[in-house]
């Protein structure tokens with residue numbers, strides 16, 4: 278594996294074209310986002326808590342409910358969305374044309390920054406400004422059309438990528454993912470501070486890996502304790518959106534490229550993601566209504 282400074286296909290085509298015009302890009306971003314009703318920004322304070330799994334299953338769960346959904350993965354360094362959905366290959370990039378999302382099914386289209394890179398195995402050494410410009414370009418250059426929901430998966434933490442997404446999509450509703458362990462809860466507190474500082478809209482908190490359902494006896498074991506996410510949400514006055522158990526089937530589903538929420542079997546994590554999707558859809562609708570009432 279070689280390490281290199283690399284630009285994505287989309288960036289390089291614009292550079293050849295004479296550099297991006299910021300005002301024009303702002304217009305393009307605004308016209309893309311205008312056609313999308315709700316933008317869900319899935320984030321976490323800590324890596325490995327299941328943020329991408331939540332983003333993928335939430336997108337697939339909303340699509341299953343009949344909504345038109347887009348899923349955008351802006352994790353440049355560790356994109357897992359294409360793997361979790363079994364999507365391979367790069368997006369077609371033609372100079373001067375908008376990018377078309379890959380279709381996962383009739384209701385769900387997907388784009389990942391990984392599919393813009395020339396070589397999946399190359400480590401990328403992008404610094405802050407490059408990431409910011411690549412993400413803005415990525416948001417402006419995808420032709421989503423009319424969508425009910427755009428689900429955005431970003432890298433963990435409070436770095437350049439989350440900040441760029443929040444600045445570019447000010448009406449994004451943040452869904453914060455945590456696990457019940459103390460170390461994750463401490464990081465999520467920092468993530469909530471970051472969101473408040475960025476004046477972001479917080480839709481609520483999800484507790485992932487919340488108890489383990491034994492595949493043999495179906496008894497629930499509190500492997501990493503349970504309920505810390507709900508308690509934290511209450512103490513921080515943030516809505517609690519739901520909990521998803523630790524379910525080995527979820528890992529198998531991910532490796533098969535099928536979100537667990539779409540599996541045929543009746544699984545604890547499938548049921549949890551279905552509940553979460555319905556709760557999120559309702560919370561998003563309520564939040565938009567609240568904003569329009571405040572604006573009257």
Ligand SMILES: Nc1ncnc2c1ncn2[C@@H]1O[C@H](COP(=O)(O)OP(=O)(O)OP(=O)(O)O)[C@@H](O)[C@H]1O
Pocket residue numbers: 321323324325326327328329330331352355357432433485486521522523524525527528531546
């Ligand atoms: N509810 C769950 N039950 C069992 N395994 C899970 C669950 N949620 C996530 N996982 C597994 O945990 C691992 C990490 O999940 P995932 O990649 O979604 O986390 P992440 O927070 O997005 O990670 P990163 O910080 O790298 O972006 C994966 O192997 C995934 O299959």
